[in-house]
Amino acid sequence: MTNAEDAGSPLLDDQLCFALYTAQRAVTAAYRPLLDELGLTYPQYLVLLVLWERGETTVKELTGALHLDYGTVSPLLKRLEGAGLVRRERAVDDERSVRVACTGRAEELRERAAAVPGALLAATELDGAEAARLRGELWRLAERAGTAAARSR
Template identity: 60%
Template sequence: MADLDPTPPADAGASLLLDDQLCFALYAASRAVTGLYRPKLENLGLTYPQYLVMLALWDRDELSVKELGATLQLDYGTLTPLLKRLEANGLLRRERRPDDERTVILTLTEEGAALRERALAIPGEIGEAMGLEDEEFEQARATLRRLTTNVTRHTPSRR
């Protein structure tokens, strides 16, 4: 799959053409994919970032805010309003650990756990709309994960 070749062309840094920018291809793809999610998630009463929180909790059922931030690569300032909204909607609980008041633990409510059943079809529907063969999908995901790891290592604010 040539579009996901991890080796940039020799002249990749020389062009300022929009179509030559990997960052724009990533941005456009991200917007297109999140746009696919929007109507499906509206039916669940979730935004895309809220859906990511719920995915993490459906996977583990209990996480600290710190663990969730690391998993989703989001900071407290971004997570706090998401979590407050999900709690207000009755989907999760935020409770301080009795033995460590600094640690906030997130757990699903019954309603939050039940929402998982309504969301089960979404990944398949999105995958189908992407139109990638299984091997292409796995290769794209692996390449994007590697790209994220490499770029994160070179981002000054993450060192």
């Protein structure tokens, strides 16, 4: 079968969604030992990446950056706060808005976490160019799938 024919195949291994699902699970599993050393889960790591990049931010901005809903992010923040890594407080100018910031403990963790991306590339035997190409393709796919999903609503 050609690649064009694979697109319409009903076979499990020919499904794009299954390949993405399997890759996502494998990549997350490859992250696990790296993040275990930091005492973080993968979703907690993603929250901290946003906070390290942007600094103090609102929960709304955090959910947007992570493409997650409030019901998913809120428990993550609660666990990170319990671990002493973030602090949450109501915004002074808008009581409906909750601001989130890293604590000193999270900032200390940042330096150790800086080694994670390189360690993952080494573990998966991807070079920087391969990773960049793959990331670009995945972002394009996410955008196209998002557009398709919005059209079907």
